[in-house]
Amino acid sequence: MWRSALVLQLVVLGLPLWAQDDNTATALAPQDCTLDCVRQGAPGCEYCRITSADIKEALGFNSIQEFGSCIPWPCLELLGEEDPEICQHYVQAPNDVKVESVHEPNSTTETILVSWKPSYYGIAFLRGFQVSLQALGGSTIACQLFLFHRNVSLVAEHAQRVYKSDPFPGLAVGSQYAVTVMALPVPEEWERFYISKIFSTRSCEEKNGLEQCKNDWYPKYVEVQQEGAAITVTFNLAPQNLGITSYFSLCYANRMKKYTEITPNSSKNNTHHSFQLNDLQEGTNYTCEIAANEVDAVRRAFNVQVMHIHKEGPRTHFVTASLALILPLCLAVVVIIVVILVALTRRRSKLQMKICDVKPDVIRQYHDSGSQEEMVSLPRSRLTPPRLLICYSSFDCPAHVKAVMQLGAFIQQHMATQVCLDLWDSLSVAEEGSVAWHCRQIRESDFVLVICSQGLNHRREPSGQESDDEEADRRLNFNAFSSNAAIRLMVEEVCRAKARGQDLSKYMAAIFEYSEETDIPTELRLVSHYRLMSDLPLLFSHLHGVALHRPGGYLKINNISEESFAKLPAGAALQRAIHEAGLAIGGKRPNSVEEGE
Numbered sequence: 001m002w003r004s005a006l007v008l009q010l011v012v013l014g015l016p017l018w019a020q021d022d023n024t025a026t027a028l029a030p031q032d033c034t035l036d037c038v039r040q041g042a043p044g045c046e047y048c049r050i051t052s053a054d055i056k057e058a059l060g061f062n063s064i065q066e067f068g069s070c071i072p073w074p075c076l077e078l079l080g081e082e083d084p085e086i087c088q089h090y091v092q093a094p095n096d097v098k099v100e101s102v103h104e105p106n107s108t109t110e111t112i113l114v115s116w117k118p119s120y121y122g123i124a125f126l127r128g129f130q131v132s133l134q135a136l137g138g139s140t141i142a143c144q145l146f147l148f149h150r151n152v153s154l155v156a157e158h159a160q161r162v163y164k165s166d167p168f169p170g171l172a173v174g175s176q177y178a179v180t181v182m183a184l185p186v187p188e189e190w191e192r193f194y195i196s197k198i199f200s201t202r203s204c205e206e207k208n209g210l211e212q213c214k215n216d217w218y219p220k221y222v223e224v225q226q227e228g229a230a231i232t233v234t235f236n237l238a239p240q241n242l243g244i245t246s247y248f249s250l251c252y253a254n255r256m257k258k259y260t261e262i263t264p265n266s267s268k269n270n271t272h273h274s275f276q277l278n279d280l281q282e283g284t285n286y287t288c289e290i291a292a293n294e295v296d297a298v299r300r301a302f303n304v305q306v307m308h309i310h311k312e313g314p315r316t317h318f319v320t321a322s323l324a325l326i327l328p329l330c331l332a333v334v335v336i337i338v339v340i341l342v343a344l345t346r347r348r349s350k351l352q353m354k355i356c357d358v359k360p361d362v363i364r365q366y367h368d369s370g371s372q373e374e375m376v377s378l379p380r381s382r383l384t385p386p387r388l389l390i391c392y393s394s395f396d397c398p399a400h401v402k403a404v405m406q407l408g409a410f411i412q413q414h415m416a417t418q419v420c421l422d423l424w425d426s427l428s429v430a431e432e433g434s435v436a437w438h439c440r441q442i443r444e445s446d447f448v449l450v451i452c453s454q455g456l457n458h459r460r461e462p463s464g465q466e467s468d469d470e471e472a473d474r475r476l477n478f479n480a481f482s483s484n485a486a487i488r489l490m491v492e493e494v495c496r497a498k499a500r501g502q503d504l505s506k507y508m509a510a511i512f513e514y515s516e517e518t519d520i521p522t523e524l525r526l527v528s529h530y531r532l533m534s535d536l537p538l539l540f541s542h543l544h545g546v547a548l549h550r551p552g553g554y555l556k557i558n559n560i561s562e563e564s565f566a567k568l569p570a571g572a573a574l575q576r577a578i579h580e581a582g583l584a585i586g587g588k589r590p591n592s593v594e595e596g597e
Contacts, residue, residue, distance in 0.1 A: 047148060087127065095118075107207070113165060217244070218297070219236050222235045414560070456487070493507075
């Protein structure tokens with residue numbers, strides 16, 4: 001049967017392709033038609049949307065709410081009963097996938113529409129499409145299923161047709177998503193049946209304008225005044241239509257931070273507000289930020305220079321004659337001592353310069369040149385970003401898995417690196433098997449990063465009976481657990497490479513701040529290992545092969561440091577995920593109670 005399918009496919013490919021030029025691209029929108037109409041092959045059911053109600057009527061159960069109208073094998077379940085052979089052919093993945101925004105009255109959400117073209121290869125056996133939408137670093141949001149009637153037979157010139165999905169509403173503005181378009185049917189042992197595309201929805205500023213966005217608004221007028229010990233800051237308030245009622249200010253200097261929460265009274269003044277900055281050290285320059293108390297709000301930076309405050313002591317109205325004589329004498333003695341010390345110091349410095357034969361001009365020139373630092377740019381020899389595979393253990397807790405997922409999203413967005421993570425490629429993992437998928441990714445990736453944790457050395461103890469909750473947990477996390485087997489295979493490869501004297505720079509190990517150095521397996525101590533997020537610049541240097549420092553220069557990449565990464569939305573989400581995982585894992589360690597005591 002497979003051989004005959006391939007022969008028919010070659011016949012379709014042999015059709016004259018000159019007909020494509022005469023066939024203008026027409027966009028086909030989904031139709032409302034019953035599932036019976038699709039099965040019977042009526043002419044009015046050319047391109048039909050399949051709803052959850054159709055799935056329930058056909059299969060007798062409700063489809064999972066998160067997956068909408070999609071089911072794992074739609075062709076076999078819905079069309080295979082009448083004619084199983086129509087679901088047994090190869091169909092190539094669609095191409096030219098495009099995502100466009102459509103009108104959405106809600107200012108906080110976005111609605112998108114997906115369009116694509118079918119492939120020439122196997123188009124005669126095409127039965128429909130399945131479109132799924134997934135938040136980058138999250139789970140599937142929605143899925144739509146579209147089927148042709150069973151008697152349809154497309155030819156090669158129909159590959160110029162443009163097919164559209166139904167709108168996907170309710171997407172967050174300024175967020176990243178991945179859309180996957182799958183060609184039906186999907187036979188076994190076939191890997192090129194779908195195509196994925198990563199896109200970003202419009203930001204609030206692009207959709208509504210700056211003045212209509214909470215996250216994009218920031219105070220444009222900031223004035224600082226100091227009168228004695230009182231420091232007053234005045235700034236302009238947000239427009240009332242944004243509904244911003246709270247603000248905050250953050251000042252930091254010398255590794256000290258001062259947070260001030262601000263709640264203006266709009267009944268007194270609805271345009272400007274003044275507040276006090278307290279408990280700041282005298283003679284210190286502070287860098288401060290002020291913003292609306294909203295998630296990912298833009299911050300306005302300003303400087304505060306705290307002057308010295310001269311405090312006058314109580315004046316003495318009566319000065320005795322003995323004190324008037326002692327003070328001039330003490331001042332004369334102090335002046336003489338200072339002159340002697342200055343003379344001795346200058347004499348010693350001249351002797352040292354003479355002995356070392358170093359000219360003062362040379363020393364001055366050296367100090368002047370020390371402030372001239374050179375910026376180091378990234379090498380442009382690499383045409384594509386490095387490919388990084390992240391392996392981890394899910395035996396700790398879901399919070400640890402979330403931290404790993406947020407780390408992958410941050411590295412892909414802000415560290416010029418292509419990240420491979422099994423959580424983002426569930427279709428390929430389900431098709432190949434988790435172990436086979438990890439082995440292939442290890443071969444094809446430029447680098448492999450193992451996130452070590454306490455659960456990495458966990459071993460499930462076999463028991464006689466398994467509860468229902470344990471059985472469900474085992475089934476849901478089977479693919480994630482099998483990444484431990486891939487880690488063991490990688491550990492063996494590291495040991496063999498070390499024994500042969502080969503380069504080990506491809507492999508790395510890392511721990512989050514809530515893990516310990518002992519969580520790193522002994523074999524992985526042979527490779528470079530880092531503590532995140534303090535060693536984030538070192539990890540960036542390893543991935544791109546650049547030196548952090550060199551004579552007269554240093555590596556400076558925006559937002560790639562322990563202090564600045566959290567200013568980005570992805571960095572803030574990563575910092576919060578690491579904090580939550582630390583709280584969840586900290587109480588599970590056996591020595592956590594003893595350390596607290």
